[in-house]
Amino acid sequence: QVQLQESGPGLVKPSETLSLTCAVSGNSISSAYYWGWIRQPPGKGLEWIGTIYHSGNTYYNPSLKSRVTISVDTSRNLLSLNVSSVTAADTAVYYCASLDLRGILFDYWGQGTLVTVSS
């Protein structure tokens, strides 16, 4: 069973870039077809950020597309997320997840990491 663990700074200043990584264990990151990032602002619902195919093709939420980059490092079994020009509205728990082989749903999730945007 795949396990995922997010890591990165818990505090980011406004206008800076939020950078997170997700360590994948229990399986090669190349073995699953899709990987994704989802976030959840405090007390609110889940918001899809983006999805990446293990070949490197990416798909982003149109509302975030201009600021988001997702990448995969197959040699280190790492998934990465960058969100540029952050504001307080980007404060959330950020989750990485694997998707099923059809890329339809999120079957395994990391525990999540809280990122607060504040000066």
Add this chain to the structure above:
Amino acid sequence: EIVLTQSPGTLSLSPGERVTLSCRASQSVSRSYLAWYQQKPGQAPRLLIYGTSSRATGIPDRFSGSGSGTDFTLTISRLEPEDFAVYCCQQYGSSPSLMYAFGQGTKLEIK
């Protein structure tokens, strides 16, 4: 863009009761592309139901899903203490948008 609306926002129930949660889509969704998740405080979501009505691995049979078109439901036949949590639905929009939308969630709390 498909919007998923869940109702009610919060339900207060007692263990042993039966509950049905609603997820309504702003436009028709393929049954294959509708899933439900359970989320407990401080935890990541857990996949419960996929393809509208199929239970994920390890999910008890008191959980069931149904629906079609724009109306989908999650039913818990007999609430156990560990079932009090937030439940949200999710749909997959096929390319070119390749969007994943989540409902805002329904919270089940103990009465």
